[in-house]
Amino acid sequence: MHSGLFKNNLNANTRICSASPYFCVLKQQNNILAVTGSDLSVAKEFLIKGELVAIPTETVYGLAGNALNEKAVLSIFEVKNRPAFDPLIIHTDSLKKVAIYVSDVPEKARILAEKLWPGPLTLLLPKKDIVPDLVTSGLDTVAVRIPDHALTRELLAQLSFPLAAPSANPFGYISPTKPAHVEQQLGDRIPYILDGGECEVGIESTIVGFENDETIVYRLGGLDINEIESLIGPVALMPHSTSDPKAPGMLKSHYAPRKPLHLYRRDAITPGDAGTGYLLFDRYLDGVDRRYQRLLSPGHDLKEAAHNLFAYLRELDGLPVSEIKAELVPASGLGLAINDRLQRASVPA
Numbered sequence: 001m002h003s004g005l006f007k008n009n010l011n012a013n014t015r016i017c018s019a020s021p022y023f024c025v026l027k028q029q030n031n032i033l034a035v036t037g038s039d040l041s042v043a044k045e046f047l048i049k050g051e052l053v054a055i056p057t058e059t060v061y062g063l064a065g066n067a068l069n070e071k072a073v074l075s076i077f078e079v080k081n082r083p084a085f086d087p088l089i090i091h092t093d094s095l096k097k098v099a100i101y102v103s104d105v106p107e108k109a110r111i112l113a114e115k116l117w118p119g120p121l122t123l124l125l126p127k128k129d130i131v132p133d134l135v136t137s138g139l140d141t142v143a144v145r146i147p148d149h150a151l152t153r154e155l156l157a158q159l160s161f162p163l164a165a166p167s168a169n170p171f172g173y174i175s176p177t178k179p180a181h182v183e184q185q186l187g188d189r190i191p192y193i194l195d196g197g198e199c200e201v202g203i204e205s206t207i208v209g210f211e212n213d214e215t216i217v218y219r220l221g222g223l224d225i226n227e228i229e230s231l232i233g234p235v236a237l238m239p240h241s242t243s244d245p246k247a248p249g250m251l252k253s254h255y256a257p258r259k260p261l262h263l264y265r266r267d268a269i270t271p272g273d274a275g276t277g278y279l280l281f282d283r284y285l286d287g288v289d290r291r292y293q294r295l296l297s298p299g300h301d302l303k304e305a306a307h308n309l310f311a312y313l314r315e316l317d318g319l320p321v322s323e324i325k326a327e328l329v330p331a332s333g334l335g336l337a338i339n340d341r342l343q344r345a346s347v348p349a
Contacts (some may be wrong), residue, residue: 012159013208034186035174036179039157040112043194047072047159052079054168054182055155056196057147059120059204059222060175061182062091062165073134073164079189082171087248088139088164089205091143093156098144101162101222104160106210108232112254118148120201120222124209124247135164143248145205166248167204168193174257174317174345175310177202178253201305203337207247207302208235218247220337223304240344254308256345257317261324263346269325277316279326279342281305292319302334313345 032053035042043053047064050072055064063080065072067090069113077084092098095113099105102125105113109123115240127142136140136142144162147153156163167175168182168190204238206221208228215235217225228235240250259277269278272289278285278293282300285293294312296305316324329335 001141005126018287021189028264032192033188034183034193036183038195038196040151040194043155043192044158046192047163050075051191052076053104054176054186054190054193055093055152055163055165055166056169056179056194056199057149057152058200059147060177060199061168061179061193062163063090063164063168063186064165065163067135067162068130068132069161070134073132076164076166077134079167079186080166080171084124084134084164084172085137086245087139088135088144088166089207089248090131090145090162090164091147091152091156092162093118093146093153095146095245097162097253098146098181101128101142102126108215109208109210111196111231112208112228113146116223116227117146118153119146119230120148120205121145122205122207122219122221122248124207124218137245139211141167141246143314146202149196151194155194160260163202172254172256174255174314175204175305176308180256181311189230198311200307202311202339204310206337207249209247220340222334222337224333225336226333254344255313255341257313257324259317259321259324261313261326261342261346263328263342266327269327272323272325275320275322277319277321277324278326279312279316281327281329292316292321296329296338302329302338303339304327306334306338309341 049223050069053060053066065076104126122143122145124141124143129140169176169185177194179195182193201222204221206223207219209216209218216238217235218238282298283294296308329338
């Protein structure tokens with residue numbers, strides 16, 4: 001494929017593998033204390049060496065490594081304790097570079113890319129051999145996107161390789177939207193956190209693929225599917241998977257706090273005991289100490305709610321509570337993605 005398809009310290013690690021080549025991990029032997037800063041030259045130096053760096057995006061902070069370096073990719077899986085059957089998203093800064101890694105771009109994908117990149121959209125496209133199977137978990141497609149964060153796009157422009165970058169947190173836990181979140185959870189596992197401030201969107205990208213001329217949304221996210229349908233017509237939603245995901249972020253259990261999370265409609269939420277925290281949409285619950293309540297959006301704004309979702313879940317998880325009660329938000333637009341995250345973070349009813 002060519003660009004014309006679009007118009008416009010590892011030495012201290014030990015490799016451990018099972019019989020399957022997709023279940024290799026790196027066992028770290030060294031202790032690390034991350035530095036947080038905004039120096040692109042430092043981040044670039046670590047990445048070129050094959051080490052991992054936390055990077056900001058408009059969605060969440062990513063745990064980034066050279067997507068073409070298998071040792072770096074293996075290290076991502078090990079640091080996150082991420083199952084090797086869950087593929088990664090690669091990030092780059094231009095359509096011209098995307099063409100290096102994918103073998104075909106359907107017309108609908110081209111339209112979305114040209115209209116919505118940079119932004120919280122990931123496209124699932126046929127991969128070229130240059131992309132390691134470790135990145136795609138052996139699938140013949142690769143998830144790729146151009147993030148809408150100036151600092152990270154500048155970093156990507158200076159690199160000769162794309163970055164594989166799942167969320168910078170232990171697998172299954174709440175995604176990080178601030179540098180401090182990364183430092184709290186992975187600060188002893190990576191050397192550098194590139195500080196780009198708080199993430200604007202606050203939830204992961206929407207993942208879109210194409211099968212038999214049908215447009216499939218594999219993961220709801222920070223791009224409203226109404227925007228997608230306005231450009232290319234109707235889309236279908238792919239159900240979550242327990243063990244055989246076709247795209248990143250499809251597992252049923254994900255984004256969860258340590259404390260058990262229970263979901264309710266607004267009219268079904270009742271005050272619990274003193275050991276309960278509350279994640280509410282736009283109104284406080286009467287009769288409950290407000291220190292144990294978080295409002296996603298007092299102004300009834302779903303964009304604001306998405307922006308605050310993970311940060312407020314994390315705050316509640318850090319309070320002296322034994323459970324969290326969360327209110328489902330209106331199920332339209334970004335509300336679909338917010339409820340998706342809450343449902344996957346919750347304990348079975």
